[in-house]
Amino acid sequence: MSQTPDSAVRTYIDQHRTAFLDDLAEWLRIPSVSAQPHHALDVRRSADWLAGKLKETGFPTAEVWQTPGAPAVYAEWPSDDPAAPTVLVYGHHDVQPAAREDGWDSEPFEPVVRDNRLYARGAADDKGQIFFHTLGVRAHLAATGRSVPAVHLKLLIEGEEESGSPHFRALVEEHAGRLAADAVIVSDTGMWSEDTPTVCTGMRGLAECEIRLYGPDQDIHSGSFGGAVPNPATAVARLVAALHDEQGRVAVPGFYDGVVELTDRERELFAELPFDEQRWLRTAKSHAAQGEAGYTTLERVWARPTAEVNGIGGGYQGAGSKTVIPASAMVKLSFRLVAGQDLDHIERIVRAWAADRLPAGIRHEIAFSPGTRPCLTPLDHPALQSVARAMGRAFGTTVRFTREGGSGPAADLQDVLGAPVLFLGISVPSDGWHAPNEKVELDLLLKGAETGAYLWGDLAANWRHAR
Amino acid sequence: MSQTPDSAVRTYIDQHRTAFLDDLAEWLRIPSVSAQPHHALDVRRSADWLAGKLKETGFPTAEVWQTPGAPAVYAEWPSDDPAAPTVLVYGHHDVQPAAREDGWDSEPFEPVVRDNRLYARGAADDKGQIFFHTLGVRAHLAATGRSVPAVHLKLLIEGEEESGSPHFRALVEEHAGRLAADAVIVSDTGMWSEDTPTVCTGMRGLAECEIRLYGPDQDIHSGSFGGAVPNPATAVARLVAALHDEQGRVAVPGFYDGVVELTDRERELFAELPFDEQRWLRTAKSHAAQGEAGYTTLERVWARPTAEVNGIGGGYQGAGSKTVIPASAMVKLSFRLVAGQDLDHIERIVRAWAADRLPAGIRHEIAFSPGTRPCLTPLDHPALQSVARAMGRAFGTTVRFTREGGSGPAADLQDVLGAPVLFLGISVPSDGWHAPNEKVELDLLLKGAETGAYLWGDLAANWRHAR
Numbered sequence: 001m002s003q004t005p006d007s008a009v010r011t012y013i014d015q016h017r018t019a020f021l022d023d024l025a026e027w028l029r030i031p032s033v034s035a036q037p038h039h040a041l042d043v044r045r046s047a048d049w050l051a052g053k054l055k056e057t058g059f060p061t062a063e064v065w066q067t068p069g070a071p072a073v074y075a076e077w078p079s080d081d082p083a084a085p086t087v088l089v090y091g092h093h094d095v096q097p098a099a100r101e102d103g104w105d106s107e108p109f110e111p112v113v114r115d116n117r118l119y120a121r122g123a124a125d126d127k128g129q130i131f132f133h134t135l136g137v138r139a140h141l142a143a144t145g146r147s148v149p150a151v152h153l154k155l156l157i158e159g160e161e162e163s164g165s166p167h168f169r170a171l172v173e174e175h176a177g178r179l180a181a182d183a184v185i186v187s188d189t190g191m192w193s194e195d196t197p198t199v200c201t202g203m204r205g206l207a208e209c210e211i212r213l214y215g216p217d218q219d220i221h222s223g224s225f226g227g228a229v230p231n232p233a234t235a236v237a238r239l240v241a242a243l244h245d246e247q248g249r250v251a252v253p254g255f256y257d258g259v260v261e262l263t264d265r266e267r268e269l270f271a272e273l274p275f276d277e278q279r280w281l282r283t284a285k286s287h288a289a290q291g292e293a294g295y296t297t298l299e300r301v302w303a304r305p306t307a308e309v310n311g312i313g314g315g316y317q318g319a320g321s322k323t324v325i326p327a328s329a330m331v332k333l334s335f336r337l338v339a340g341q342d343l344d345h346i347e348r349i350v351r352a353w354a355a356d357r358l359p360a361g362i363r364h365e366i367a368f369s370p371g372t373r374p375c376l377t378p379l380d381h382p383a384l385q386s387v388a389r390a391m392g393r394a395f396g397t398t399v400r401f402t403r404e405g406g407s408g409p410a411a412d413l414q415d416v417l418g419a420p421v422l423f424l425g426i427s428v429p430s431d432g433w434h435a436p437n438e439k440v441e442l443d444l445l446l447k448g449a450e451t452g453a454y455l456w457g458d459l460a461a462n463w464r465h466a467r
Numbered sequence: 468m469s470q471t472p473d474s475a476v477r478t479y480i481d482q483h484r485t486a487f488l489d490d491l492a493e494w495l496r497i498p499s500v501s502a503q504p505h506h507a508l509d510v511r512r513s514a515d516w517l518a519g520k521l522k523e524t525g526f527p528t529a530e531v532w533q534t535p536g537a538p539a540v541y542a543e544w545p546s547d548d549p550a551a552p553t554v555l556v557y558g559h560h561d562v563q564p565a566a567r568e569d570g571w572d573s574e575p576f577e578p579v580v581r582d583n584r585l586y587a588r589g590a591a592d593d594k595g596q597i598f599f600h601t602l603g604v605r606a607h608l609a610a611t612g613r614s615v616p617a618v619h620l621k622l623l624i625e626g627e628e629e630s631g632s633p634h635f636r637a638l639v640e641e642h643a644g645r646l647a648a649d650a651v652i653v654s655d656t657g658m659w660s661e662d663t664p665t666v667c668t669g670m671r672g673l674a675e676c677e678i679r680l681y682g683p684d685q686d687i688h689s690g691s692f693g694g695a696v697p698n699p700a701t702a703v704a705r706l707v708a709a710l711h712d713e714q715g716r717v718a719v720p721g722f723y724d725g726v727v728e729l730t731d732r733e734r735e736l737f738a739e740l741p742f743d744e745q746r747w748l749r750t751a752k753s754h755a756a757q758g759e760a761g762y763t764t765l766e767r768v769w770a771r772p773t774a775e776v777n778g779i780g781g782g783y784q785g786a787g788s789k790t791v792i793p794a795s796a797m798v799k800l801s802f803r804l805v806a807g808q809d810l811d812h813i814e815r816i817v818r819a820w821a822a823d824r825l826p827a828g829i830r831h832e833i834a835f836s837p838g839t840r841p842c843l844t845p846l847d848h849p850a851l852q853s854v855a856r857a858m859g860r861a862f863g864t865t866v867r868f869t870r871e872g873g874s875g876p877a878a879d880l881q882d883v884l885g886a887p888v889l890f891l892g893i894s895v896p897s898d899g900w901h902a903p904n905e906k907v908e909l910d911l912l913l914k915g916a917e918t919g920a921y922l923w924g925d926l927a928a929n930w931r932h933a934r
């Protein structure tokens with residue numbers, strides 16, 4: 001009986017599973033915590049380890065790229081088919097801080113398998129999800145008899161994602177020529193659940209600002225002056241209250257300019273997901289669902305732009321009371337953006353809106369942080385179809401579509417390289433990203449490798465060189 | 468040429484001015500800072516010193532009253548006229564903290580006279596203004612040939628005013644029988660300016676609360692959940708924004724219930740004061756006048772009730788940004804109240820207003836601090852007329868009327884003793900209460916003594932026993 005390609009892939013993965021997990025465990029033992037300066041050398045060790053392992057895997061090129069912060073790893077493995085598409089896999093090798101005493105049942109940097117789960121910091125976010133590609137591409141070659149991948153394969157694995165990727169965009173711009181790709185595959189997200197494999201089709205963007213309001217030159221007595229001069233704490237509250245209208249829509253004029261609305265098909269697909277609002281509220285640790293009228297909870301977090309207060313402050317916040325009119329107050333706002341919204345436009349309209357609304361006697365300053373653009377790949381994009389098909393083969397079930405409410409540096413790749421961003425992740429919500437006892441489900445990890453193994457051939461067959 | 472009583476008072480004051488100032492300086496050397504535990508013994512020394520000095524002055528009774536905190540001083544000197552009114556003078560012998568390095572040109576507890584001003588912590592607030600009564604009552608006796616005052620004179624000088632008078636009300640309630648009076652004279656305020664002597668006719672009351680709002684059980688990610696759950700920082704801002712209407716009026720339903728409106732005569736008198744709004748704004752260190760429509764700045768701070776935010780906070784307030792929906796937020800509100808407003812009513816309506824306005828999913832708690840009632844003496848009250856006449860004789864000019872926007876423990880005396888509160892103060896805005904280089908103008912201090920000297924006879928002559 002001759003092997004079908006699928007069973008050949010599975011056989012390869014089964015045979016190499018132990019070595020693969022041993023290697024991953026070795027990597028997970030390196031505490032590559034980018035946010036903690038005393039781990040800076042570990043982050044470098046992690047980059048070196050990965051570059052070495054990628055060479056062992058077969059990548060003819062695997063380099064460590066220095067940045068002013070932590071190093072990234074770049075690798076490429078060209079196809080022998082010049083017309084094949086070029087795919088850039090993105091992930092990160094740095095991890096969140098972790099300490100046993102935070103509530104871990106075992107040492108966070110001493111990987112351990114319990115109940116077919118691999119527990120370690122970085123198991124799911126993101127080392128495990130990068131590393132399955134090494135097994136996947138080898139399985140792809142073994143099952144197809146190829147000596148090089150069916151696509152031109154590139155990897156860019158950054159080292160500062162958990163620190164806000166401060167040097168990532170500059171790095172991408174610097175190396176834009178070598179990074180050029182037809183599609184970016186981000187393996188740093190998850191899927192709906194163990195039973196419901198999904199492909200994420202986009203992430204929201206992010207604009208953040210801090211607005212500081214200044215009233216009196218110093219805190220003044222609310223008895224002597226109260227009722228007769230503007231209070232910056234009141235002014236900041238009125239500004240925040242004016243952020244939304246009665247329908248829960250963001251009331252900054254021009255905010256929805258250009259917004260790509262959900263298609264009926266997308267709404268149908270979201271609605272088909274086995275969503276349990278009470279369960280979702282428990283995950284959100286919240287006690288009510290509330291948002292823009294006319295949209296479901298999933299639509300609100302995945303596909304609608306928002307304005308949220310991340311912090312507000314002014315005046316006396318200690319115990320007891322203090323009868324002052326505060327000299328200043330501030331608010332930190334973040335705007336999640338969806339496809340079609342422009343960061344510069346958002347900054348401009350927020351500045352105008354705030355300036356218009358503040359009373360005489362209140363001076364203000366607004367500072368915007370560098371923003372993150374939204375990204376969205378249409379459902380009918382051929383590369384997205386390939387990802388969904390490859391995942392469907394690996395999981396043996398229908399693959400559904402989600403989006404991600406958060407924002408990530410992958411958007412920089414989209415911007416600089418002009419390539420669509422696709423998401424291939426096998427993590428599930430219970431994996432505990434950034435939390436104690438982070439883990440990855442071993443079965444899902446190997447399904448990730450299997451998906452990768454199918455993906456390269458599918459892309460090469462169905463999406464000829466697009467650029 | 469026989470002496471008129473006025474010149475007899477002046478002669479007495481001139482002759483005893485040096486000894487009076489030496490005594491005051493001795494008292495000012497005692498750093499009776501009630502807010503600083505290491506000065507607790509100094510506050511006791513200050514009380515003992517004052518009780519001793521009141522005995523020397525002639526008060527047959529002068530006692531130190533212990534409290535769970537700092538001691539008060541009580542003294543009484545009955546008249547020989549049983550039908551004379553009983554007057555209780557209120558002040559405080561504790562002072563604000565002070566240190567040379569805060570910006571004092573000389574040691575704060577080493578009194579020094581420069582340019583006919585006495586510089587020391589407590590010179591104006593409040594030791595100087597208590598102490599002028601000792602010279603005043605002696606001048607009254609000397610000029611009238613009496614051996615006891617024309618009124619039944621009582622003094623209650625507390626020791627915790629600068630710490631919020633935490634035990635004052637209980638003390639007054641405990642001794643209500645001995646403190647019984649027809650009028651309370653508060654000597655712990657000021658007047659308009661050197662050239663414009665004024666009598667204050669009331670103080671605003673004060674209700675304070677802290678409202679805490681709780682949303683998610685912990686800070687949650689604004690990317691994953693933003694736009695779909697209620698944010699307590701947004702909710703607190705909406706609450707604050709709803710505090711006032713477009714006219715600058717407090718929008719809590721029922722807030723103005725019972726408010727005693729300004730009379731036309733009071734508004735005329737306020738309007739006659741030489742008020743310079745630009746100069747007032749400099750004092751307020753503010754950059755615009757703003758408040759309830761239809762009222763002047765003076766009316767707003769003296770005679771209108773207000774709602775002010777003293778502090779607001781929630782979420783991330785540090786440097787940079789943090790994409791959270793905060794678990795909680797809070798606001799500290801204070802309401803200045805005018806005559807006719809009831810503390811219990813205010814608490815009730817604010818609780819109802821807040822509960823009505825908060826969205827599902829936001830839990831809240833409101834805590835009210837003990838409040839202070841407003842006090843107001845009508846312009847035609849005979850005792851008020853006596854104070855104005857006595858001050859007019861001392862200053863040789865028309866005396867005008869003001870109010871005080873702040874709130875003070877004198878309201879407790881009004882409540883417990885059922886007596887009107889009158890204000891006799893000679894401090895001016897430049898005296899620097901609670902600030903470095905606090906001082907009192909020596910000429911005004913002696914005019915205060917002179918006012919006291921005239922006041923007791925005027926009251927006895929024009930206001931027979933009223934109870």
Ligand SMILES: [Zn+2]
Nearest residue numbers: 125126161188
């Ligand atoms: Zn990650």
Ligand SMILES: [Zn+2]
Nearest residue numbers: 592593628655
């Ligand atoms: Zn005082």
